[in-house]
Amino acid sequence: MKRPTIADVARRAGVSKGAVSYALNGQPGVSEITRQRILAIAAEIGFSPSRAARSLSGATADAVGLTLCRPARTLGIEPFFMELISGVEAELSARSYALTLQVVADQAAEVAVYRRWWGERRVDGVLVCDLRVDDRRVPVLEELGLPAVVIGGPGGTGGLASVWSDDAAALVETVEYLFALGHRRIARVGGLPALLHTEIRTEAFTRVCRRLGLADAVTVPADYTGEEGARATRRLLSSAGRPTAVIYDNDVMAIAGLSVAQEMGLAVPGEVSIVAWDDSPLCQLVHPPLTALGRDIPAYGAHAARQLLAVIGGAPADRVQDGTAHLTPRGSTAPPRAG
Amino acid sequence: MKRPTIADVARRAGVSKGAVSYALNGQPGVSEITRQRILAIAAEIGFSPSRAARSLSGATADAVGLTLCRPARTLGIEPFFMELISGVEAELSARSYALTLQVVADQAAEVAVYRRWWGERRVDGVLVCDLRVDDRRVPVLEELGLPAVVIGGPGGTGGLASVWSDDAAALVETVEYLFALGHRRIARVGGLPALLHTEIRTEAFTRVCRRLGLADAVTVPADYTGEEGARATRRLLSSAGRPTAVIYDNDVMAIAGLSVAQEMGLAVPGEVSIVAWDDSPLCQLVHPPLTALGRDIPAYGAHAARQLLAVIGGAPADRVQDGTAHLTPRGSTAPPRAG
């Protein structure tokens, strides 16, 4: 019932608590026989050193923080965060680091959380998601000196370490694929415009379309929810000179878009081709299954966690590139029907 | 850069650190003028007390733990956990408690995590998900004396506090609704059979079907993934005397089932009606939109968190009932087509 302390172990072993500390941490200063005896006693009474006491001397909390700044409803439907977290976790728990999670309302709250965590020494570092254009968290983290790895970029990460994926290249690949199929009117339903990766994708989209000579390459901003995806799709598909292909910034909006197209009596992929960013099992459950840009999100998370641990360990704040998303063609894309 | 301590505040205020401690904690022992001066200085230099030092004296970690024991891919697609977490978080962060998350491989690992967390005083209590039949975590938690709230039941929670929802009643309501529509051959695609709530639902299903005189009320076990949902559906719909209605234990399997039915040329809801457990925006994105059993998962999580904080505070280990899921009829259910 009562949690044993190092003093309990010492008493039972008939040694001082210093000796127990040496024994448990594999340091010289105790004989092998004594060490084994101490370890056996510690295991027997279920002793594990108090993290608080340890971090009070040692200065590390053995925990990293992650804040999520999205409304509850979009957090739930998007597999991205949960997959990211499970990847982060895999890496952290292998080194017995804990993950402290906090859902915040806005960036101001997030910055406050960072300050508190660091002041309280609750975490040794943080992972930063949903990087924004001119993100106010970046200068704060730099000022605090709180070890951090930004999941996102490239660019906009200041002097902080980051792990990024080349969304621009993935988008170019997608547009070129649709172009090769014969599409000339391609539209895009984007994510939240304030997010940096949305801007990166939008810019890449505009650039590649101009290069290919596609005039009206429009991006309709949305917010990753099905409702917004549906509304944007309705707008696009009811316009004069409607697109023959639509790229969506996440799977939920793509599925909503597919529904809207079918509702409007448009054949997919005959009259409209659909591509989803973020491949997920859902993309394969609908009819037709969605062509999607997928990548290994848990690995991305693990990569970020690994880098954060390195930065905490004193490594320089590198900007590391993770794998680029690759296109998996499925039934939702085809050459546009002539007409 | 360097994190200030209480001694820094004391030095700048020209008082002892004891005085600073009283001032910050709102205790008597300092004059109001001094208190204000100390608070101003603390705010100015960005001081927040070290959690480690505080919990070393005070014994509370101001953190609760949550372990998730599902493979990464099913964690991602199911909105349940993320919604639960956001609800838990809302309650915890209001009382500035932190949430420590750990993804584990199996129950043995989970038990080890509990032992470590408690021994390390990393958490003040834990939330237990995915309660199993004869769950081995329950006796361990009781033995450790680690405050815990089980999210699940009723039953199987030993002497631990719990928050539960009446799945049996919700299932009965669903079957009666389908019966009233005229369905006489109703099947169910269940979740993992090892989970207690699956067993509760299965038993309730069997009982209500017997009561209504529905002979072949079969439950096909599955694992919440789309693939298994599709496989189970294929099996059910290709059998002789195929069901005219199928109830799925989660939304992903229901969507997969809908796809399979449409693939097999069966009209939904004309030839097969479909009901999903766990309503989510996805259910409204497919065609036809799915009739679903929904409830407020974030509120469920908040409820559990609130109870855990109460138990940590010394409240008795009650078993509290949360709201029952309610049926939202949509386009996927209708009277069976005569034939």
Next chain:
DNA sequence: GCGGGGAACTTAACCGGGAAAGTGATCAGC
């Protein structure tokens, strides 16, 4: 037989707070 050098410990200081006990000074009451 005695000093030197380790090995195997013990002791004690420290980390950063909380809180009980102690210290002056002021003030009220008799």
Next chain:
DNA sequence: GCTGATCACTTTCCCGGTTAAGTTCCCCGC
């Protein structure tokens, strides 16, 4: 004018580890 209470602090100890600085004791060499 003395006692006692109260205020506003300061001092000191404690939490449970880590670790630098001793302290024994034993072995070895000369």
